[in-house]
Amino acid sequence: MVEVRSLTGAALDAALDDVARLRIAVFRDWPYLYDGSLDYERRYLESYRASDTAVVVGAFDGARLVGAATGTPLEDHAEDFAAPFADTGLPLETVFYCAESVLLPEYRGHGLGHAFFDAREAHARALGRSFSAFCSVMRPADHPMRPAGYRPLDGFWRKRGYEPMPGVVAHFRWTDLGDSEQTEKPLQFWGRAL
Numbered sequence: 001m002v003e004v005r006s007l008t009g010a011a012l013d014a015a016l017d018d019v020a021r022l023r024i025a026v027f028r029d030w031p032y033l034y035d036g037s038l039d040y041e042r043r044y045l046e047s048y049r050a051s052d053t054a055v056v057v058g059a060f061d062g063a064r065l066v067g068a069a070t071g072t073p074l075e076d077h078a079e080d081f082a083a084p085f086a087d088t089g090l091p092l093e094t095v096f097y098c099a100e101s102v103l104l105p106e107y108r109g110h111g112l113g114h115a116f117f118d119a120r121e122a123h124a125r126a127l128g129r130s131f132s133a134f135c136s137v138m139r140p141a142d143h144p145m146r147p148a149g150y151r152p153l154d155g156f157w158r159k160r161g162y163e164p165m166p167g168v169v170a171h172f173r174w175t176d177l178g179d180s181e182q183t184e185k186p187l188q189f190w191g192r193a194l
Contacts, residue, residue, distance in 0.1 A: 005058050006119050012054060015058055031150075034174050074133070081097060131192070133192075135169075162192045168188075
């Protein structure tokens with residue numbers, strides 16, 4: 001039985017190393033192909049520790065964290081993610097950023113993705129936020145590492161009311177599996193009114 005809990009404050013802080021390990025494991029797969037390290041992850045996740053309004057929605061199998069979804073007010077996250085909103089007309093203080101959503105493969109297909117979005121959107125509304133956004137990496141359809149039969153999550157996101165935000169694209173650097181250096185990737189923002 002998997003239990004989903006929203007973590008803030010000290011409970012969020014205590015879960016961040018497990019979130020880091022999940023990010024490394026899950027983001028190795030397509031489409032991220034992320035060759036991560038625990039040191040980098042700890043630095044990246046500091047923005048959640050520093051924000052008193054951040055949330056980690058954890059999926060626990062007993063005491064083990066098997067999935068997590070994070071969120072924070074957009075202005076509390078990395079500037080690289082806020083900058084694409086400059087021309088949208090959306091004030092940053094209205095936007096809640098649903099960042100990573102990572103779940104071990106054996107726990108997928110049981111509604112946890114919906115639970116992750118439900119909890120983050122509820123947290124955003126409680127903070128008075130009126131818009132929710134996240135972004136997804138953009139890879140070419142003919143990428144040599146794209147698995148046969150890969151199905152993007154676009155349909156799931158659209159059922160949740162999210163749509164791609166035209167022209168709202170972030171650029172972020174990481175090292176792909178098999179590469180020795182970081183390269184820049186575009187990430188498409190999706191959003192919806194809450």
